[in-house]
Amino acid sequence: MNRLCKSLKVLNFAIVTITAGLAAGVSMIAMAADPATPAKPDLARGQAIAAQVCAACHAADGNSAGGAYPKLAGQHADYLVKQLKDFKPQPGGKPPVRNNAIMAGFASALSDQDMINVAAWFASQTPKPGFAHDAKTVPLGQKIWRGGIADKGVPACAACHGPTGQGIPIQYPRLSGQWSEYLVTQLTAFQQGTRNNNEPMHTISHRLSDDEIKAVADYAAGLH
Incomplete structure (x- = not known):
């Protein structure tokens, strides 16, 4: 038994x-x-999407010609994917998390795999260096970047974006060499609540004056 x-x-x-x-x-x-x-990134497919869809504003290699459109070359792929998803209308008929009528149209036409592919392509490209243009504001911009503004409750930008502006994938974008005009536009949008896909940046930018925004944006443009 x-x-x-x-x-x-x-x-x-x-x-x-x-x-x-x-x-x-x-x-x-x-x-x-x-x-x-999602499969692994297909760089060839990403390059094709960049050339066909993105090049007019961002250039085929992600080095846009001016501050109206951000440089995407060398940007973290995960961060780019998140932004593309934020531009799309959300499930349940909800509006996009990041409101931009032009980008909403482009992003809506991309599948999740398309986003992964094109983001990986731009991330693989070499960004062209940027420059600070106003020597008079560099000390203020440097102070905010490295140490923040304690009496306003503004943390150092370097705490999230790194000492040289390289950022951290997904959460914090690379800002090194980015167009200062674009950075001013985004900080102002966070400040005024017209860009709502990052609550910490809304809080921080709301505590900055216009001059402080311009100074730190110009300083970031010159980081290497």
């Missing part, structure tokens, strides 16, 4: 193990076949 019980237990364990293995295999096959599961 004991031998029979042991045999049944072994058989039962084997059946459970085989069943679990089959279930896991089926699950893995389903995941591999699921078109919604």
Whole structure:
């Protein structure tokens, strides 16, 4: 009887193990076949999207010609994907998290995989260096970047974007060499509440004067 019980237990364990293995295999096959599961970035496809969709404003290599449009070359891919998703209308008929009529149209035409591909392409490109243009405001911009403004509750920009403006993927973009005009526009949009996809930046920019915004934006443009 004991031998029979042991045999049944072994058989039962084997059946459970085989069943679990089959279930896991089926699950893995389903995941591999699921078109919604993003694949690895396809740089060739990303380059094609950049040339066809993005080049008119951002240039094919992401080094835009002027401050009306940001430089995307060398920007963190995860951050670019997040921004593209924020430009799209949200589930349930909700409006985009980041309001921009032009970008909403472009982003809505891209699949999640398209976003991954084009973001990876721009991230792989070499950004052209930028420059600070107003020597008089560099000391103020440097002070804000490195140490913030304690009496206003403004933290150092370097705490999130890095000492040289390289940023941290997803949360904090690379600002090194970015057009100062573009940075001023975005800080002002955060300040006025017309850009709402980052609450900390809304709070921080609201505490900055217009002159402080211009100074720190110009300083960031010259970081290397």
